[in-house]
Amino acid sequence: MKYLTEYRDGEKAIRLAEEIGRIVTKPWAIMEVCGGQTHSIIRNGIDQILPKKIEMIHGPGCPVCVTPLEMIDKALAIASRPEVIFCSFGDMLRVPGSKDDLFKIKGRGGDVRVVYSPLDAVQIARKNPDREVVFLAIGFETTAPANAMAVKVAKDQGINNFSALVSHVLVPPAIEAIMTAPGNRVNAFLAAGHVCCVTGFEEYPKLCEQHDIPIVITGFEPLDLLEGIRRTVIQLENGEAFVENAYQRVVSEAGNLAAQAVLDEVFEVTDRAWRGIGVIPRSGWRLSKAYRDFDAELKFSVSDITTCESELCRAGEVLKGTLKPNECEAFGKECTPRNPLGATMVSSEGACAAYYNYGRFVQLETSSSAL
Amino acid sequence: MTTDTNRQVAQQDAPQGIDFDSLSCPVPLQDYPHIILGHGGGGKLSSELIEHIFLPAFENKHLAGLGDSTVFDVQSGRMAFSTDSYVVQPLFFPGGSIADLAVNGTVNDLSMSGAKPLYLSAGFILEEGFPVAKLKRIADDMGAAAKKAGVAIITGDTKVVERGHGDGCYINTAGVGVVPTGVDINPTMARPGDAVLVSGSLGDHGMAVMSVREGLEFEAQIESDSAPLNEMVATMLNACSDIHVLRDPTRGGLAASLNEIAASSNCGIVIDEKSLPINSTVQSACEILGLDPLLVANEGKLVCIVPEASAANVLEAMKKIPHGANAAKIGTIVSDHPSMVIAKTSIGASRVITIPIGEQLPRIC
Structure with a gap:
């Protein structure tokens, strides 16, 4: 597979890791923002070949993990309604709300469907004019x-039985929130390559300047990640802090202008609650005035939801990088991928789920080497 | 006039390549081009289904009497017995159909204990309104699959449920087979030092079904690997009678099978990711959807645990069978980390291969 296999070359990866080992002299904590990067680091074992001085902190970039409980409960309330066909990406189905998840709603007779594209949900709405089709965006x-684009298509084509439950979040305000959080230990960021592919990276230089941190735009394959880390470590060791693009085959400074035009038309910036972190000002998107008729929150009046988060779950600290998943008292005991207390244990991109699988092996290695 | 109209409907519903007119059914079967409740009622309509659809498709001497049960001779020794139900949608997909799965699935389950499969049963649960032409195609395909696998379908049953209470056509098959003397294959037999072999590319069936079900189009069509494995197992047993474990990695994929073997044998398993045979289109499709090919279903593949000294011989035997051409050694049984499956990644690190909680869920991004 072109653009994939050549970035998975094991020998080159080990050479890059060795080079990083020659450069690094001090301990550094680097946060990869994106859940896709966390997934790749854990899946390929990249943290296992990095020098011990480099600590990777898994950031809040798993969309499943940071969607607020209130929004999940709203989704569950809407999905339970008999007139609704509720469409979602697959990995949202097991995310626990206060009481249920979408799988349980489906089991009780709710019409919950997994789609691969939001445009599929618009298509379902077109084919079912007597039903309300809601997409969890x-x-x-x-x-x-x-x-x-799905909302725009629905409006343009007059498909009024389609609506979206929108809970979009934005990366730059999250970086800002992490850097100003008490106890922050992050020295540098790997920015999410695919986010920058859409937005470009014009917003990042001021973050580097304000917080004196390197930000390196990084891809997702092993060599992409190691190259991003290598460039980050060079900046840290040299006392530099600027934006670098280590994912040039995908990302340009201006980003995808056509996508940005649609985003500007359909969405507007709003304050957004992040699960486990709290409200971050101007950190999300909601539907703009012109598209409010397609807002499922307004259509189904689900504003009086009261939520109930597990008292044991410390996912918020994990998402901010101030707590390792295995340092949480509930980790692997009350909270497992089978019975997740928080969303970070659900998604394959969630730091707790990744640690649960990988951590079992690490503990085993540690105990056998201690014998 | 009514008949013509019904025929037109049937022709529209019929899968491509099926000529409804070629059905050699006398009246009244052609008056009912769709299954009605009466076809499961045990009366004349039921008899006509048997006579005109199932008997010609499954043709064998055991069916001649049409008794409540079929009697056959048994040999002395050990027998294997297995059952499985098939509820796949769509019923027809690239590389196979529910009919192939229903025959090959049970043949393969029997083969995984080293048994030579002999006889199958076939139970159909049909939904009112299901096109008779489709049922005929399914029955014919089952007959052909049974012939190819060298087994006979010797008893069966049909029930019809009301419209909306089923999903077209469900099939259950059960089967019996004879285990050759001296063969003792079961999931507890893996031993440290044994080699782990697979018979070919992983994830083909699951991705073929998903691509049709979800209307996903890839550069090249992905075809199901549905195939009977009894011939391959017989050839492997000829090469080495001391095969320790066989599993067909269907639902849950290779990951589930390896975890079950590790748990049953109380051993660890280490596999090398670079050695896994995965079709590049399947790999691409999995990348797009965020799925792990190790968790995707196969329907014509097996995992074999065999003493390392015999691994080369068994691998050679597998490769002699057409659908074993891509067979490969993928790992080793170890005494460390019992019940745990570890993959060596392409960069030389390790990851734990776990069993998914339920169905694998496509990731958001």
Whole structure:
């Protein structure tokens, strides 16, 4: 597969890791923002071949993990209605709300469907004019253009039985929130390549300047990630802090202008609550005035939802990088992928789920080497 | 006039390539081009289904009496017995159909204990309104699959449920087979040092079904690998009678099978990701959807645990069978980390291969 296999070359990866080992002299904490990057780091074992001085902190970039509980409960309330066909990406189905998840609603007779594209949900609405079709539009800047396009298509074609439950979140305000959070330990960021593919990276230089942190735009394959880390470590060791694009085959400074035009038309910036973190000002998108008729929150009046988060779950600290998943008292005991207390244990991109699988092996290695 | 109209409907519903007129059914079967409740009622309509659809398709001497049960001779020794139900949608997909799965699935389950499969049963649960032409195609395909696998379908049953209470056509098959003397294959037998072999590319069936079900189009069409494995197992047993474990990695894919073997044998398994045979189109489709090919279903593949000293011989035997051409050694049984499956990644690190909680869910991004 062109553009994939050549970035998975094991020998080159080990050489890059060795080069990073020659450069690094001090301990550094680097946060990869995107859940896709976390997934790739864990899946390929990249953290296992990095020098011990480099600590990877898994950031809040898993859209499943940061979607607020209130929004999940709203989704569950809407999906339970008999007139609704509720469409979602697959990995939202097991995310726990206060009481249920979408799988349980489906089991009780709710019409919950997994779609691969938001435009599929518009198609379902077109074919079922007597039903209300609701799409759960979550995610970062990466998934937003297709979601915006679905709403635009529905409006343009007069498909009024389609609506979207929107909970989009934005990366730059999250970086800002992490850098100003008490106890922050992050020295540098790997920015999410696919987010920058849409947005470009004109917003990043001021973050570097304000917080004196390197930000390196990084891809998702092993060599992409290692090259991003290498460039980050060079900046850190040299005391530099600027934006670098280590994912040039996909990302340009201006980003995808056509996608940005649709986003500007359909969405507007709003304050947004992040699960486990709290409200971050101007950190999300909601439907703009021209598209309010397609807002499922307004259509179904689900504003009086009261939520109930697990008291044991410390996912918020995990998402901010101040707590390792295995340092949480509930980790692997009350909270497992089978019975997740928080969303970070659900998604394959969630730091807790990744640690649960990989961490079992690490503990085993540690205990056997201690014998 | 009514008949003509019904025929037109039937022709529209019929899968491509099926000529409804070629059905050699006398009246009244052609008056009912769609299944009605009466076809499961045990009366004349039921008899006509048997006579005109199932008997010609499954043709064998055991069916001649049409008794409540079929009697056959048994040999002394050990027998294997297995059952499975098939509820796949769509019923027809690239590389196969529910009919192939229903025959090959049970043949393969029997083969995984080293048994030579002999006889199958076939139970149909049909939804009112299901096109008779489709049923005929399914029955014919089952007959052809049975012939190819060298087994006979010797008993069966049909029930019809009201419209809306089923999904067209469900099939259950059960089967019996004879285990050759001296063969003792079961999931507890893996031993440290054994080699882990697979018979070919992984994930083909699951991605073929998903591509049709979800209307996904890839550069090249992905075809199901549905195939009977009894011939391959017989050839492997000829090469080495001391095969320790066989599994067909269907639902849950290779990951589920390896985890079950590791748990049953209380051993660890280490596999090398670079050695896994995966079709590049399947790999691409999995990348797009955020799926792990190790968790995707196969319907004509097996996992074999065999003493390392015999691995080369068994691998050679597998490769002699056409659908074993891409067979490969993928790993080793170890005494470390019992019940756990570890993959060596392409960059030389390790990851744990786990069983999914339920169905694998496509990732958002």
